[in-house]
Amino acid sequence: xxxxxxxxxxxxxxxxxxxxxxxxxxxxxxxxxxxxxxxxxxxxxxxxxxxxxxxxxxxxxxxxxxxxxxxxxxxxxxxxxxxxxxxxxxxxxxxxxxxxxxxxxxxxxxxxxxxxxxxxxxxxxxxxxx
Numbered sequence: 001x002x003x004x005x006x007x008x009x010x011x012x013x014x015x016x017x018x019x020x021x022x023x024x025x026x027x028x029x030x031x032x033x034x035x036x037x038x039x040x041x042x043x044x045x046x047x048x049x050x051x052x053x054x055x056x057x058x059x060x061x062x063x064x065x066x067x068x069x070x071x072x073x074x075x076x077x078x079x080x081x082x083x084x085x086x087x088x089x090x091x092x093x094x095x096x097x098x099x100x101x102x103x104x105x106x107x108x109x110x111x112x113x114x115x116x117x118x119x120x121x122x123x124x125x126x127x128x129x130x
Contacts, residue, residue, distance in 0.1 A: 023125070027126060027129040028125055028128060028129060032130075033129045035054060035081070036053065036056060036077070037054075037055060037085070038082050039086040039087075040059055040087055040095070040096055041057065042059070043112040044124065053128070056076055058073060082103075085099060085106070085108070086109075087109055088111065088112065089111060108124075
């Protein structure tokens, strides 16, 4: 009885997803757009895969990084020209800020679990395109 309603909602959602994907691809195709980023917990793995980006995770096996791993992360960011470190509210941001200070890069707060998923993903793309 509600099939038409659900099909219409499904079609609407598909259109929103396709439009969002198109906006993100346009943002990330800018010549100055970063192709690598750092994040505390690897929450953007599919985003990175789908848009040809390199996600560098601060977290090491679910634990805080060792000083040696921090040094390696900084070298990786320099080599890959990562200019953004994404931080999530629920994680400790001290290491992210330490790395950002060392590299002179931007720390951008994100919420990958946000109900407003579309705006959140566009914000991620915008941060990478700056």
